[in-house]
Amino acid sequence: MRPEMEKVLAEIEKVIAGKRDVIVKILTALLAEGHVLLDDVPGVGKTTLAVAISRAVNLNYKRVQFTPDVLPSDLVGFSMYDRQSGGFSYHPGALNDANLLLGDEINRAGSKTQSALLEAMEERQVTVDGVTYPLQKPFLVIATQNSVGAVGTQFLPYAQVDRFLVRLSLGYPDYAAQMEMLKNRQGVNPMDQVRCVMTRDELIGMQGQARQVVSRDAILDYITRLTLASRQHEAVDVGISPRGALFLDKTAKAHAFMDGRDYVTGNDVQAVFRDVCAHRVLLKEGANQTVDGVLNDLLKTVENPDRHSRGMLKQ
DSSP, rough: HHHHHHHHHHHHHTTTTTTTTHHHHHHHHHTOOOOEEEEOTTTTSSHHHHHHHHHHTTOOEEEOOOOOOOHHHHHEEEEEEETTTTTEEEETTTTTTEEEEETGGGHHHHHHHHHHHHHHHHEEEEEETTTEEOSSSSSSEEEEEEEOOOOOOOOOOOOTTTTTEEEEEOOOOOOOHHHHHHHHSSSSOOOGGOOOSSHHHHHHHHHHHTTTBOOHHHHHHHHHHHHHHHHHHHTTEEEEOHHHHHHHHHHHHHHHHHOSSSOOHHHHHHHHHHHHGGOOOOOTTTTTOOHHHHHHHHHHSSSSGGGOTTTTTTO
16 A cells, blocks of 8 residues: 555544454545445444544545435525625535535435535536535545434435445444454543644645556456446346446556556456445346345456456556
């Protein structure tokens, strides 16, 4: 891993123990300029993780607790008549000055409020009364949805789920990690020890470098064959979208960049494939396979270009 990201990781691990793999995946998504959906039970550290990232990378952090009464204007802002000027003035919402927005329990919000995030997530801008306002750079949404306590929740529409770069889960800590967590909080708050080790401008620069990582035709062919195979699989009703293919390429580039390379390999694609694609595949009713099973089938049956072209991908 790049030394700069190792420093960020070390700061985050001061408050989140035993979850290195998941944290690395979220940092990879950050480099790929993508949004993260966390599916988890309550109390496993999702909010703590987001706050730690914002402190380590000096990001302006906002948190919205989604409930049925949260309105779209709470996110994107609203226009109000100003008697002094005789015109309307814009009052920003939670999205406008956020670099990292934690959308807690996004599946408890109404459909209009959920859809208010779509433009912000895709275009990095909001539009109110016909006027467009760009969001700050960088801009990342970490949204959570709890897998328990389904009363008052509603499924996210597929179009919105498809805009998340990856879907991840922190899960419960193991024995050692939970013991470390308890010991570290005996009279102190470890969050106070998290230092800023990267500036926003440095992060934006690294995102630009990650975009410049090279995906050769063999890699683009591999991504295309994987996504086409997902749409043709006998158990699949909705396969990986073209947006999913683009996201798979972006995430593989960020994965390669994190590994210190300026070119993508088939193994980079495989490393991020499940996290990028699992939430984009919908199975047919009565299918005898799980989504994970389908993705494993694709990785086994669609030939990885690394198998017969080692050393050629960086030429």
